[in-house]
Amino acid sequence: MNVRGTVAGDIEVRSVSTSYGESDLAEVPLRLDDEDGRDRGNGGNTGNGRDVGSDGDGRNVTTVTLWNKWTESARLLEPGMELLVTDAKSEEYRGEVQYATTGDSYVVVEPGFLVNVTSIRNWVECPRLYYLNKLSGVPLNYPVVKGTLVHEVFGDLLRGRDLEESIDARVEERGLELGLLGETPESVAEDVRENAAAIEGWLEQGRLTEADSWRSEQLLISETFGIRGRADAVRRGAPVELKTGKNLKKEPRFKDKVQAACYALLLEEHGGDVDTGTLLYTKNSALDRNEETGDLTPAKDFAMGDGLLKFVVRLRNEIAAMERSGDVPTGYEADAKCEYCFEQDTCMVVSGRLDQESKAGQIGQALPAEEREYFDRFYRAIEEERREVHREYAKLWEQDAEERADDDRALIDLEFVEKRPLEGGRWELRARRTGGGTSKLREGDLVLASDGHPVRGNAELARIERIGGTEPRSADASSGQRPRDDDVLLTADEPVEVTRLDVYPSELTTDRLLVALHDCLLKGDERRKDVLFGRAEPEFDLSDEEFIDNNDAQNEAVRTAVGANDCALIHGPPGTGKTYTIARAIRAMVDRGERVLLSAFTNRAVDNALEALLEQLEDGGEVGGASQTNRNGDGEAVDVVRVGSESGVREDMEPYRLERAGDPADRVAELGDAQVVAATTATCGSRVMKEQAFDVALVDEAAQLTEPGTYAAANLAGRFVLVGDHEQLPPVVRAENDLTRSLFERLVDRYPDAGVMLDRQYRMNQRIQAFASREFYDGQLRPATPAVAGRTLDDLADVSRDALPESLRDPVAFVDVEGDDGQYTDDEEAERIADLVQTYEDAGLERSKIGVIAPFRAQVSTISNRVPEDVTVDTVDRFQGSSQEVIVVSFTATGSLEGPIFEDYRRINVALTRPKRALVLVGDSNALESDPVYRRMLEWARR
Numbered sequence: 053m054n055v056r057g058t059v060a061g062d063i064e065v066r067s068v069s070t071s072y073g074e075s076d077l078a079e080v081p082l083r084l085d086d087e088d089g090r091d092r093g094n095g096g097n098t099g100n101g102r103d104v105g106s107d108g109d110g111r112n113v114t115t116v117t118l119w120n121k122w123t124e125s126a127r128l129l130e131p132g133m134e135l136l137v138t139d140a141k142s143e144e145y146r147g148e149v150q151y152a153t154t155g156d157s158y159v160v161v162e163p164g165f166l167v168n169v170t171s172i173r174n175w176v177e178c179p180r181l182y183y184l185n186k187l188s189g190v191p192l193n194y195p196v197v198k199g200t201l202v203h204e205v206f207g208d209l210l211r212g213r214d215l216e217e218s219i220d221a222r223v224e225e226r227g228l229e230l231g232l233l234g235e236t237p238e239s240v241a242e243d244v245r246e247n248a249a250a251i252e253g254w255l256e257q258g259r260l261t262e263a264d265s266w267r268s269e270q271l272l273i274s275e276t277f278g279i280r281g282r283a284d285a286v287r288r289g290a291p292v293e294l295k296t297g298k299n300l301k302k303e304p305r306f307k308d309k310v311q312a313a314c315y316a317l318l319l320e321e322h323g324g325d326v327d328t329g330t331l332l333y334t335k336n337s338a339l340d341r342n343e344e345t346g347d348l349t350p351a352k353d354f355a356m357g358d359g360l361l362k363f364v365v366r367l368r369n370e371i372a373a374m375e376r377s378g379d380v381p382t383g384y385e386a387d388a389k390c391e392y393c394f395e396q397d398t399c400m401v402v403s404g405r406l407d408q409e410s411k412a413g414q415i416g417q418a419l420p421a422e423e424r425e426y427f428d429r430f431y432r433a434i435e436e437e438r439r440e441v442h443r444e445y446a447k448l449w450e451q452d453a454e455e456r457a458d459d460d461r462a463l464i465d466l467e468f469v470e471k472r473p474l475e476g477g478r479w480e481l482r483a484r485r486t487g488g489g490t491s492k493l494r495e496g497d498l499v500l501a502s503d504g505h506p507v508r509g510n511a512e513l514a515r516i517e518r519i520g521g522t523e524p525r526s527a528d529a530s531s532g533q534r535p536r537d538d539d540v541l542l543t544a545d546e547p548v549e550v551t552r553l554d555v556y557p558s559e560l561t562t563d564r565l566l567v568a569l570h571d572c573l574l575k576g577d578e579r580r581k582d583v584l585f586g587r588a589e590p591e592f593d594l595s596d597e598e599f600i601d602n603n604d605a606q607n608e609a610v611r612t613a614v615g616a617n618d619c620a621l622i623h624g625p626p627g628t629g630k631t632y633t634i635a636r637a638i639r640a641m642v643d644r645g646e647r648v649l650l651s652a653f654t655n656r657a658v659d660n661a662l663e664a665l666l667e668q669l670e671d672g673g674e675v676g677g678a679s680q681t682n683r684n685g686d687g688e689a690v691d692v693v694r695v696g697s698e699s700g701v702r703e704d705m706e707p708y709r710l711e712r713a714g715d716p717a718d719r720v721a722e723l724g725d726a727q728v729v730a731a732t733t734a735t736c737g738s739r740v741m742k743e744q745a746f747d748v749a750l751v752d753e754a755a756q757l758t759e760p761g762t763y764a765a766a767n768l769a770g771r772f773v774l775v776g777d778h779e780q781l782p783p784v785v786r787a788e789n790d791l792t793r794s795l796f797e798r799l800v801d802r803y804p805d806a807g808v809m810l811d812r813q814y815r816m817n818q819r820i821q822a823f824a825s826r827e828f829y830d831g832q833l834r835p836a837t838p839a840v841a842g843r844t845l846d847d848l849a850d851v852s853r854d855a856l857p858e859s860l861r862d863p864v865a866f867v868d869v870e871g872d873d874g875q876y877t878d879d880e881e882a883e884r885i886a887d888l889v890q891t892y893e894d895a896g897l898e899r900s901k902i903g904v905i906a907p908f909r910a911q912v913s914t915i916s917n918r919v920p921e922d923v924t925v926d927t928v929d930r931f932q933g934s935s936q937e938v939i940v941v942s943f944t945a946t947g948s949l950e951g952p953i954f955e956d957y958r959r960i961n962v963a964l965t966r967p968k969r970a971l972v973l974v975g976d977s978n979a980l981e982s983d984p985v986y987r988r989m990l991e992w993a994r995r
């Protein structure tokens with residue numbers, strides 16, 4: 053039986069004499085969860101129905117005894133931590149049911165915290181190494197890239213690809229990275245070939261028969277042990293790990309065994325019975341037998357003992373407990389020898405700068421106290437965010453398929469259509485949607501594609517090539533069967549018969565935030581930090597040049613951006629020409645010979661700004677073409693490069709997209725010579741972008757970025773310009789902590805003089821903008837021109853306001869609907885909105901010109917089911933940054949309001965500022981009047 057619960061008190065570890073001799077034990081007071089994993093609360097029973105004791109709160113607390121080596125994990129426990137004991141036995145003691153570990157038990161501390169297999173491997177080498185790796189990320193260096201290449205070739209060989217073809221293709225794909233490292237394709241191919249010889253030799257040795265079952269790269273997630281990772285390969289159900297180093301001993305290295313043992317655990321949980329592990333040291337085959345002594349065989353097998361598996365879980369527990377407590381490892385936890393460690397210098401510098409206790413010691417001067425405090429605070433905030441990502445993982449097994457679909461986290465009930473082998477051994481998978489259902493899943497997303505369950509079933513990481521009606525982007529992804537609109541097209545390493553897709557909770561963003569934080573504070577420029585920490589005011593060298601002649605605030609914003617020595621802040625309320633101003637500022641910077649990074653939170657904003665910039669450059673000369681050459685004001689060529697994935701970059705910006713594959717020297721020149729590089733802030737944290745340096749970074753949507761998220765772009769440049777609106781959507785984070793406030797907002801408050809607010813809007817009829825202006829922008833927002841102020845539906849061809857009922861002729865209208873009792877849906881509102889859409893259509897408006905905004909996804913679905921497809925219905929978050937002729941808002945609240953409907957007034961600001969010519973609010977006036985902001989909104993709408 054498995055026992056799971058929350059530690060409810062202090063733990064004592066002691067020794068007792070047993071019939072087997074002296075044994076250690078720890079008695080853990082545990083408040084048991086009920087069967088579906090939730091806290092039991094008052095008066096429940098254990099699974100077997102017998103009584104257990106109660107703690108002071110009257111909750112059910114029992115004692116779980118952990119024996120012998122598991123006492124090591126017991127020492128990590130603190131009240132409030134989660135604990136799982138598998139294969140426990142129950143025993144009655146003084147009328148109370150207690151539990152104890154058996155010989156088969158595993159003890160798992162904080163099972164909901166998913167530890168990566170590579171983290172466990174680093175930790176066993178030295179806990180501090182694990183920490184340092186988190187801070188520095190994966191660097192761009194040749195051993196790392198070569199290692200990746202060898203792994204890719206290994207996977208290709210397992211999938212039956214020809215060796216030479218694989219090497220050529222894989223080296224070609226990494227052209228850009230190899231170029232940045234100054235490598236030539238020939239020498240890299242030779243290097244990879246030497247390593248691959250070990251793999252080929254081994255495959256050909258006859259140790260593998262046709263009967264061998266192989267699987268390359270497998271993503272494994274354990275809900276029991278709280279471990280996840282990707283095994284390089286699985287042979288006859290046992291893990292095979294590839295190492296590009298050498299090992300002349302008979303046995304695999306201990307840390308490598310630990311890694312293979314993690315995969316063994318994961319495979320056992322998926323029903324396997326693993327008794328061996330294999331390590332393949334590819335460099336062994338490249339060594340000269342005459343010069344080296346020892347065991348040169350690349351493949352080393354070892355027996356997978358029970359003791360090792362349990363040891364691995366204890367290691368994992370150490371990481372989970374430390375991460376929960378928020379501590380930083382010192383290195384004393386392990387008996388690693390610092391003098392043999394390659395990371396000793398880095399370790400000492402980090403310890404010195406952050407004034408951390410460490411086994412290696414400290415060098416250098418500590419950062420000022422406020423910077424260390426800041427680092428600690430944000431380090432913890434980012435780790436909290438990581439835990440939230442882990443909670444997303446837990447939902448993969450805690451929620452059933454329907455719950456996940458309702459939550460927008462999965463597409464279920466797909467019908468598997470076909471699988472098709474692709475060149476290079478990968479597969480194209482096609483599945484058909486059978487129900488309606490919306491989801492967060494988009495083209496280019498990585499998903500867990502499974503034949504039924506993302507963790508328990510056969511599951512594989514797959515990429516969505518196409519979803520819905522659009523055509524596939526890559527030539528590779530076309531198929532024999534005629535695609536249908538409801539088809540989902542995927543590519544994956546293995547031919548999973550897909551019937552379900554789940555959102556893949558990626559930690560990549562979290563990882564990159566930590567690296568950006570580290571780089572800003574430990575490697576960042578001192579002057580920059582003086583400004584960030586309030587020790588120096590931002591400085592400017594402003595010129596008198598006029599950049600924009602019809603909008604003073606925009607002109608001032610460009611002057612400030614161009615003249616900033618440290619940073620500038622452009623506050624752009626809805627429709628005030630942020631994109632236009634950014635483009636003008638970049639053109640001015642380019643004219644001054646500066647190298648500019650153009651960044652934003654989303655791909656969409658990057659592409660919009662890039663498009664506006666290209667238009668600006670076009671004025672100065674010829675545009676586009678395959679050479680992507682644009683000209684500045686003096687007619688000189690300006691090279692513009694967009695860095696991003698094929699699915700992320702808008703199709704019309706594709707000619708500017710940096711191709712990563714190809715000749716290393718060409719690729720690196722293309723990026724290095726570009727005067728303007730455009731990429732999302734997430735991409736700015738990639739190892740390729742981290743090698744780039746700019747004079748200035750211009751970051752759009754900055755109010756939606758966390759502080760470290762902003763550093764990812766700002767770190768790459770000498771000065772930075774942030775553009776955004778902190779009265780619209782805040783940073784997208786899961787945890788409630790320091791990450792919810794943007795650097796933009798903090799700096800706007802701190803340095804009002806470094807900011808300029810754009811105050812003329814080019815979007816809305818005056819009547820529409822009035823409320824937002826008063827409520828969110830101190831009444832400063834105004835229409836840019838009389839034409840904007842007077843916009844109505846009458847301006848549109850074939851539309852007549854006279855054809856509308858009286859109540860809808862004003863640009864702002866309110867429709868009072870009592871509504872039903874649904875918490876997240878309202879059928880009455882949905883019904884009324886469907887009528888409204890019809891009414892506008894009857895008055896001559898095209899349906900595609902209407903947008904509907906609702907606060908909850910469930911209401912979005914309810915409305916979508918009632919209106920024609922060409923009406924866009926979505927949540928506020930999806931509408932930010934866009935506009936529409938007519939916007940209808942569904943408030944979905946009846947009777948009373950429990951908290952603001954749109955969670956945050958900033959969301960209401962976004963919703964109300966999307967329309968150009970007409971806005972219709974639909975909701976229950978009684979509910980809305982109970983909140984002061986909504987009451988004022990109603991007064992305005994009903995005027």
Ligand SMILES: Nc1ncnc2c1ncn2[C@@H]1O[C@H](COP(=O)(O)OP(=O)(O)OP(=O)(O)O)[C@@H](O)[C@H]1O
Nearest residue numbers: 602603624625626627628629630631632814933934
């Ligand atoms: N100075 C200007 N003169 C004339 N037209 C302008 C000026 N500034 C902006 N516009 C026009 O106003 C419209 C909105 O501008 P832009 O797209 O730059 O706004 P934005 O602030 O980026 O919008 P959003 O709030 O959606 O991000 C565009 O059509 C743009 O061409």
